Amino acid sequence: MALSHDVNVWKLAIRKNRKRGHGVRWSVAGHEFSKRFTTHALADNHRTGLLQAVRKGEAFDTETGLPKSAVREHESVTSFDLACRFVDLNTRALPVVGAFGSRAGGLVSRSRRGGRAGRGRWSRG
16 A cells, blocks of 8 residues: 555536536545545535545555545444454354254244234234
8 A cells, every 4th residue: 555645635526417416536646536426515525534634644545545544444344244254263153053043933933013923913822
């Protein structure tokens, strides 16, 4: 990941009659980047974030065009990936998961009102 402090941010570009008509353009070390948004406020928010990173003196990634803090946030591990890694590492937990799976059938077959599926609304029993 190559980093650079040579960043230029241009004013918002507006294209009428487009679904995503508000754009932000910036360059990092001579490479141009752009991102389009549906509203002016979203585009301005992204542009402001870029300008704040420039003012703080953050380095920008030359491949993605994002500040170092945003790249770190973008590459963070999701909770789903973490859960998958946990299950892969803990193979001893698989019999427990299997036992829960056989019991979960009774939980899933209940209707929204808490009764068993297939019963009538006023039936007893």
